[in-house]
Amino acid sequence: xxxxxxxxxxxxxxxxxxxxxxxxxxxxxxxxxxxxxxxxxxxxxxxxxxxxxxxxxxxxxxxxxxxxxxxxxxxxxxxxxxxxxxxxxxxxxxxxxxxxxxxxxx
Numbered sequence: 001x002x003x004x005x006x007x008x009x010x011x012x013x014x015x016x017x018x019x020x021x022x023x024x025x026x027x028x029x030x031x032x033x034x035x036x037x038x039x040x041x042x043x044x045x046x047x048x049x050x051x052x053x054x055x056x057x058x059x060x061x062x063x064x065x066x067x068x069x070x071x072x073x074x075x076x077x078x079x080x081x082x083x084x085x086x087x088x089x090x091x092x093x094x095x096x097x098x099x100x101x102x103x104x105x106x
Contacts, residue, residue: 003102007095015084015091022098031094034087041080044073 001021010018015035020028048070055061067074 003095003099006098010091010095011088015087019091019094019098022094024094024098027090027094031087031091034083035091038080038082038084038087041076042084043077043080045077045081048073048077 003022006018006022008018009021010016010031014032016028016031016033018028019031022028051070051073052066055066
C-alpha cells in the first residue's frame, strides 16, 4: 500500500487503520481501538447538547440542576472526545513516520 494512501486513511477516515495497513500492526490496532472507543463515548456529548437545547427553551435555566442530571454524560463524552483526539494526533504522527520511512527506503 502506498504510504500516502495509508496517511489519507489515517487522517480522513479512521485513525489507526492506515497505520495498521502501513505495516505498524500493533500501534495501528491500538490507535484504531482508541478511535472507536473514543467515538462511541463521544456520543454522550450529543445527549448533553440535546438536553441543553431542550432546557434552554424553557424560561428558567438552572445550571446546577442541569449539571446534576447530565454531569456523568458530560464527563464520559469529554473523555471520549479526548481519547479520539489523541488517537487522531497519534495517527497523524504515524502517517508522517510511514511517509518518511518510504522516502528513506527508496
